[in-house]
Amino acid sequence: MSRTLDEVLFSDPNPKVEAVLRVVSVAVAVVILGSVAAIVFRFHAAGQFELRLWEYFAWPTTWAFLAKGLLGTLASAATAAVIALVLGLVLVLGRLSRSRLARWPATAVVEFLRGVPTLLLIYVCFLVLPSAGIKLSTYWMLTLPVGLSAAAVVAEVYRAGVLAVPRGQTDAARSVGMSEAQVFFLIVFPQALRYIVPALVAQLVIVVKDTTFGYVVTYGELMQNAKVLVANYHALVPVYLVTAVLYCLVNYGISRVSQRLGRARRSRASA
């Protein structure tokens, strides 16, 4: 298909229609700019442009503090991702196992971790485990639940990848005398990985989003450090706005990488 759907939908040889569309476009642009102006005016009317609410953004210490928070976010997210990738592999091996003794518990663990909110798991680590005598650091109170939640999803992603590998590959590998472990780790899994790398990278976005709950356990990630800045400068709107932009940029970046990997794979497949 050479033309995109919307080109086909609205292509019109009639110059009158084109002219009308141009006028409507301009009108829409005016409405949008008007809304932006109204928001800016709202900021002004609420006194949100006062210098004291913004001047600390000119200080390197503010950015250093936010950067430290972002580093905390990334540290927690990276560890959670490793937990998810490793535990997800263990869980998918269980789910695909031929032994019921491995399959049922693995399935139960996946359904449980997938079906429970990350925030609830965080509360368990934060409020419940200490009363049972288990004390985790704030880092693990955040990272462990986020990693466990992601592990269940990653296990499902692995499974989809493994099931997408043609059966003939497994049969061929078995027929040359490979052991079950060799078949999985040398033949099936590497091919499955190629299908699912974009989905795994996309999963990172969810991990980064989940680490936002660091402020619940006062782990120094971006949101928690933003809260500290808010308390220091009494500037809720500017700090939370800047924080939101930072989160969006990081996650948008990850999404783009994932899309690019997906496209690269598809074009290689079609070549």
Add this chain to the structure above:
Amino acid sequence: MDSVLRLWANYGPAFGQALLLTWKLTAISFVAGFALGVVVTVARLLPLPPLRFILTGYVEIFRNIPSAALLIFIVFALPDLNVLIDYEPSVILTLVLVCSAFTADYLRAGINTVGGGQVEAARSLGMRPMRIISTVVLPQALRAVVQPMTSLLIALMLSTSLASQVPFPGKELTTLVAKIANDSAAGMAAFAVAAAMYVISGLLIAWAGATLEKKVRILR
């Protein structure tokens, strides 16, 4: 088991109410978010560059912002701009915005599964673009996205736990567990009950989604 029974005696009705509130928040956010997502998707198809630009920005922002950050902005920062929204509507608004962005994203992918030839055929029959969208493109796109929408609905249900971050009087499941864990030693049992309720709700949604998917699937 004993502790679960004792917990049920003390907090049974509270758990029933919490589950209902969780379902209510989920249902309202999903219906509104889905409707808004469809509107955004259709508006993004219109040949109006400024509208496309702003809506693409809308989708990217609410797809990538953490819901917790969005909720905190709505609840704690907006009052500084003289926009005061009550706690429960704030939670719903957060979930609606996020749900609509993901809906728009999935529907867009669903629309891409509709062949351009069908649109050209409809046009050659003299159908207007908006009519083509509503009778040819959207129905097929909606049928193609049942699976991701089911996952989105489950994710949305889990996200209602965000309500535990704001002090509104109603208690959904996560708030209730946090409260019980604070008040008594029954935290673990409370967690087990709430987790079971979440998991079962999720499995029900997944089952309903799979049934619907089987009914409406388009074999290509």
